[in-house]
Amino acid sequence: MLEDFRVGSLANVCYIPDYITAKEEQRLAERLCCCKTPWTEVSGRRLKNYGGRVHDKSCALLQAPLPGWLEPLLQRLSRDTQVFGPGQQPNHVLLNAYKPGQGIMPHQDGPLYHPGVCILSMGSPTVMHFTRKCPQGGLCEGRELSVALMPRSLLIFSGEAYEQCLHGIDAAPVHPLHGVCNRAFLDRDAGQELMPEGERFSLTVRRVLKVRSLLR
Structure with missing residues (x-):
């Protein structure tokens, strides 16, 4: 499925508009915002964790139940992308809420x-930038790749x-x-720039390798 959606010069980056x-977007946004999971504020952004919290000291996911209404989406992502490993499903979801003008510093999700x-x-909508790390540390000059993230789109990257x-x-x-x-993949009338109106919500879906279950 993903071969038709590969973009850019980096290997294993796919964009599905x-x-x-x-209707699914509206229903999902309502569920996410009304869910009792508390918001946390980081650098002015609001975020929520689903499936537990990743504990840096133990290098593990302190696992909590994922909401049942998220399960169909996670199963679909696993089936369509296979990006979480052969036969594996994601176990952690991070919801970020961005107000117009807000962003997020270049970062790497890491080995956990x-x-x-x-x-x-x-x-x-927004634009995400990928910047290559230099062998001696820091960032190389110039951006390696930029991807427009439109509403209801899915970005997949690995490797x-x-x-x-x-x-x-x-x-x-x-x-x-x-x-x-x-x-x-963008509409012909997309113009030359994106001007966010209202909040942007993103679901970052991943699989934490080490899990400590709190379900009991």
């Missing part, structure tokens, strides 16, 4: 996770893009579309 319908991730975007690059979103009121690698 309209992975969910507008299987090296593959799905990001489902809802609400306002080289996951292990050798950082990914982030500029904190800016406008996001230029010049040079994005998935321009062919």
Whole structure:
């Protein structure tokens, strides 16, 4: 399935437009916002964890039950992408809420996770940038790849893009579309820039390799 959606020069980066319908997006957003899981604020952004919290000292997921209404989506992602490992399903979901103008610093998800991730975007659009890490540390000059993330789209990356690059979103009121690698998947009238209106919600879906169950 993914071969038709590969984008850019980095290996194993795929972009699927309209992975969910507008009705599914609305229903999912309502569930996410009304869920009793508490919001946490980090650098001005709001976020929620589903499936437990990743504990840095134990290098493990302190596992908690995933909401039943999330399970169909997670099973579908596992089946469609196989990015969590052969026959494996994700066990952790992070919900980020971005107000217009907010972004996230270039970062790497790290070795606690299987090296593959799905990001489902809802609400306002944005542009994500991948920047290669230099062998001697820090970031290499210039961005390796930029991907426009439109509402209801799914971004999948693994391998080289996951292990050798950082990914982030500029904190800016406008996001230029010049040079994005998935321009062919955007509407012809997309214009030259994206101007977020309202909040953007993203679901980052991953599999933590080490799990400590708290279910009992």
